Amino acid sequence: MLRWAILFMVLMAHPVAAQTLGGLARIDPDKSMARDGLFDTAQVTLQLSQGVPYRVFHLTDPNRLVLDFKELDFTGLLPEQFIKSDHILAMRYGSLGTGWSRIVLDLANPMLADDIGLSVADNGGGATLSFRLALVTEQDFVASSGAPDKTERQNLPLPSITYSPDQNDQDILVVLDAGHGGLDPGAMSGTLKEADLMLLLVRDVREAILRFDGMSVALTRDADHFVSLEERVSMAYDLGADVFISLHADAVTEGVARGVTVYSLSDNATDQASALLAARHDRDELLSGVDLSDADDEIANILIDIARTENAPKIKRLATELIKGFKSQSVGVNSRPHRRAGFSVLKAADIPSVLIEAGFMSTGNDLKNLQNSEWRQKFAAGLAQGIVTWVQAEDILAPQVRQ
Ligand SMILES: [Zn+2]
Numbered sequence: 427m428l429r430w431a432i433l434f435m436v437l438m439a440h441p442v443a444a445q446t447l448g449g450l451a452r453i454d455p456d457k458s459m460a461r462d463g464l465f466d467t468a469q470v471t472l473q474l475s476q477g478v479p480y481r482v483f484h485l486t487d488p489n490r491l492v493l494d495f496k497e498l499d500f501t502g503l504l505p506e507q508f509i510k511s512d513h514i515l516a517m518r519y520g521s522l523g524t525g526w527s528r529i530v531l532d533l534a535n536p537m538l539a540d541d542i543g544l545s546v547a548d549n550g551g552g553a554t555l556s557f558r559l560a561l562v563t564e565q566d567f568v569a570s571s572g573a574p575d576k577t578e579r580q581n582l583p584l585p586s587i588t589y590s591p592d593q594n595d596q597d598i599l600v601v602l603d604a605g606h607g608g609l610d611p612g613a614m615s616g617t618l619k620e621a622d623l624m625l626l627l628v629r630d631v632r633e634a635i636l637r638f639d640g641m642s643v644a645l646t647r648d649a650d651h652f653v654s655l656e657e658r659v660s661m662a663y664d665l666g667a668d669v670f671i672s673l674h675a676d677a678v679t680e681g682v683a684r685g686v687t688v689y690s691l692s693d694n695a696t697d698q699a700s701a702l703l704a705a706r707h708d709r710d711e712l713l714s715g716v717d718l719s720d721a722d723d724e725i726a727n728i729l730i731d732i733a734r735t736e737n738a739p740k741i742k743r744l745a746t747e748l749i750k751g752f753k754s755q756s757v758g759v760n761s762r763p764h765r766r767a768g769f770s771v772l773k774a775a776d777i778p779s780v781l782i783e784a785g786f787m788s789t790g791n792d793l794k795n796l797q798n799s800e801w802r803q804k805f806a807a808g809l810a811q812g813i814v815t816w817v818q819a820e821d822i823l824a825p826q827v828r829q
Pocket residue numbers: 605606612613620674675676
């Protein structure tokens with residue numbers, strides 16, 4: 427049985443088009459649309475400036491259609507303008523960061539793409555990708571759905587690594603993870619995206635940490651592209667991270683939350699708000715692409731439990747030092763600054779990992795701080811001081827302040 431409908435086409439750009447256009451393929455928002463067709467179908471058309479390799483697959487729970495393209499420029503594409511069919515509930519798009527872009531369509535009903543074709547105009551007039559969405563039974567949809575093979579991930583490039591000038595193998599490697607990115611903007615406030623604010627913040631934190639000798643830093647992303655939670659964790663493993671720090675600034679829907687909060691992993695969240703936040707994060711992952719539901723086998727679980735138990739006191743001390751660091755810079759912390767929750771991104775069993783909510787985009791003052799470069803630098807200095815104090819206390823290696 428065809429587990430996932432994948433169409434992978436490499437089209438040679440027309441010579442004229444290649445000369446005149448070149449570079450990134452653009453989507454034409456005015457000629458791209460999903461509209462209702464006859465007999466409960468929908469017709470999807472995407473007008474591109476040139477032919478590009480692409481693939482189509484479906485995912486369940488919720489039912490989605492995923493379109494991957496060789497890097498596309500989406501400028502001007504508006505979901506409300508694109509969606510002219512009741513069969514499509516929502517649309518997200520963005521860069522996957524590996525030279526690929528993705529569009530995700532949330533489907534109101536189980537519908538599979540057929541009649542998929544990409545035609546390239548002879549006269550350099552671009553390319554048209556079109557397909558039909560046809561209603562099928564839920565069973566048929568499930569049977570035809572699934573993510574492409576994970577081995578594709580192995581071809582992903584490593585993130586950009588910044589070493590301090592006298593870097594050596596003995597350096598403490600901090601992997602900094604700017605939350606969200608690409609088709610997953612994170613929390614939004616007007617046109618402000620959590621993903622963008624975290625990228626600014628993570629760069630300041632990198633600079634602050636590199637002011638200490640014996641410290642090096644790697645970023646899980648240094649641009650606005652999508653990185654799955656699983657990839658973030660596996661990057662930390664592949665690079666041999668000594669500590670992993672994920673930065674966020676989510677919005678809360680209930681109550682008021684303000685100030686910096688440091689989260690460490692727990693199977694049971696210490697409070698309902700933390701549980702909700704963690705569930706939302708994992709949901710973001712589910713919505714944006716491939717889910718993480720692969721069950722670990724039992725032995726792996728036991729090993730992970732042991733590693734987590736050994737790490738728990740270390741992580742607690744890390745959280746304590748980070749909070750002290752923020753306070754030393756007069757960065758406001760939450761009334762309960764250390765909390766625990768089951769964030770997927772913290773599940774690297776043997777790398778001490780924390781997730782920091784630098785503030786809440788739903789809180790006016792926090793939002794103002796996040797946009798203020800002076801505040802970001804204080805936050806970065808506090809975080810760097812916290813890590814370095816922790817590293818010294820743990821006696822992993824003693825970094826010194828550069829003269
Ligand atoms: Zn977030």
